[in-house]
Amino acid sequence: MAKNTSGMVDPAIFDYLQSKIDEDTEIRDQVKTILQDLEKHGRHSQASLAKAHSTQASQYGTIVEETEISIADQINVVERLAGTASRYPYYKYNSLWSRDIQNTMFHVLLCGWLGGSLGLGNGYQGRLLTLEEVGRVLKVPINLKDRDAFHLTIEEYLHALITLIDELSRLAINAVIQADFAISLQVSKFIKDIYAGFQILNLKNDSLRRRSDSIKYSVKKVEDIVYDLSLRNLIPKET
Structure with a gap:
């Protein structure tokens, strides 16, 4: 390209910038289209998992089977997302999908907690x-x-884990309504262990650190439930 010596600004500079803007917009639109499918299948997973709040633990198997079908659909979409996203700089675009990936990971974690094998064995x-x-x-x-x-x-895994704790603290309350007292005790022990694990972490991510502070409130909420059950002699002494 010949050097511009006229003192005029070369309009080709802005043509080039516009081409880059258009390219970036096209990439973002591609990713957002894929994420719409991920959100759709995620809603199916969430609807299935929500049934645990009104179901006895002995019937979780039915919920797990239904959820694993929608998670399989999410896995297919994540594969498409990975194929598209891996063609571009990861940290330039990962904010587009990070929240949806956290939700998908949460669905996997909760399904696993309820007893789902998810292709990992028993x-x-x-x-x-x-x-x-x-x-x-x-x-x-x-x-x-x-x-x-x-x-x-x-960071995405830890965010999903905090969402799992929030959901399990709700489950502990609703399990009492179902007279499924053992679940409340199991949840209490589980989230206490997770809370202890978080105390080891030196979190640098501000958002993650703020969210992790909420775990202690979930622990306290479930401890109160278990204490009340104990006062009412609804938990076997040996547990």
């Missing part, structure tokens, strides 16, 4: 899936450092 109630296991379920890598590609982050 499931059992009260199970905490690790970040590595969630990555295997969703068929995407975790916490990548060696290449710029789509992956699940530790």
Whole structure:
């Protein structure tokens, strides 16, 4: 390109900038279209999982089976998202999907806690899936450092875990309504263990640190439930 010596601003500069803006907009639109599908299937998963609040623990199996079908649909969409997102700089666009991925990870975590196997072998109630296991379920890598590609982050996992705790504290309350007192006790022990684990972490992410502060309120809420059940002799002494 010939050097401009006329003192005039070359309009080609702005043509180039507009082309980059258009390119960025097209990428974002592609990602948002995929995320609409992820949100749709996520609503199905959430609707299935919500049934646990009005169901005896002995019937969780039916909820898990239904949820695993919609999670399979989410996995397919995540695969599409990973294929698209990995063509571009990860940290330039990950804010577009991070919240939806956190929700998807939460659905996987709750389904696993309710006893879902999710293709990982025999499931059992009260199970905490690790970040590595969630990555295997969703068929995407975790916490990548060696290449710029789509992956699940530790922060997204911890956000999903906090959402799980919030949901389980609700479940502990609703289990009492179902006269399923053992579930409240199980939830109490589980979230206490998670809370203890969070105390070890030195969280740098401001949003994550603020959200983690709420865990103690969930613990206290469920402790009050268990204490009330104990006063009413509704929990066996040996537990």
